[in-house]
Amino acid sequence: MTRAEMGLRERTRRAVRAELAELALGLFVERGYERTTVEDIAAAAGLSKRSFFRYFPTKEDVVFGDVDDLAERIADDIRARPCDGDAWACLHAVLRDWEPRVHAAQRDLAGMRLIETTPALRARLHQKRDELRDRVTAALRERPGASLDAFTAELLTAAAGAALDAAAREWLRSDGTADRAALIDHAFTLLAPRL
Template sequence: MSNEGLWSRTRQAAIAEVGTVAMDLFLQKGFEETTFDDIAAAAGISRRSLFRYFGTKEDIVLSHLAGDGALIRDALAARPDDEPVWTALLNVLLLIDDGGGDRARLLKISEMMYGVPSLRARSLEKHLRWQSDLLPEVKRRLGTASGDLQAAAVITSAIACLDAAGEIWTREKGAVPLGNLLTDAFDAVRQAAR
């Protein structure tokens, strides 16, 4: 129903393009200053259809950012079994270092992200959803003595490090590679938690 056929593939492409148009508007006029009517007009579709593509403005931004729960889960499963959990999580998060696109645009998006409260909140929520994707594998690695709480604590702490690193990266205008910051953050927790 959804993934096969020329139909849905072109539709996905169309939706993606609408998203790009919207992002351009956000970066030009600001997130909160851009209305759904603006986006619909710029994209040449009706307001109603826009709502069908993206339920909220926040969804538009979120869908344009890297990080897929399933991908991360698979990446963690692929790490060697004897690697300590904390190191494994670091290595997995290092993979989403980058959006692949141009730096300046990514930085502007990040600034918007950290500047608009509702966006920041949605980003946190999205990261939180990774928790459920990673839980089984982390529990397995932690051993039988650990339950959901222990695994959840470790995962959310790791994600918290990612958020902290991302915030500093943004504040420093991308001067230091996110990977370095992330490693430093993980090390800091390693040092402090003992």
């Protein structure tokens, strides 16, 4: 969606969501996730608790920003890819192209470490990943001319998810110095199906 297509109300909503997410992450890093309340985040933003919940359904969701929108856009990109290449190549190409935006949505090193060390956030991350994988699996099967059965599509999507997870963890181990795109390429190469 271009800026011209997005209305003022939607741009304002996204700006407030981004501000809330940034404030929340700062508070979580400073105070700890468990010790930071929704009231604390709302007060830091000059909002009421009720207003906070207009932007995010739960405290966990503030960490994940617009992941749902991002997931749908990735699925749309997969659906739009022609079936002239195999499904694994399609997943690799799409996820490689989206890597900078996925990385931006995951915030920074501090945010990723917060997620990795907070059980409630790790659980929410796994739920979000499962939802994304369901969308990607469906999108692989919906590509024009695709003839993937559900099992194969799900298996390829799970393998692609494992590649992304391993790349993200290696990036964390490197203290954010490793090239995330190169890690993704390497992971996809190592996991490439041998049919």
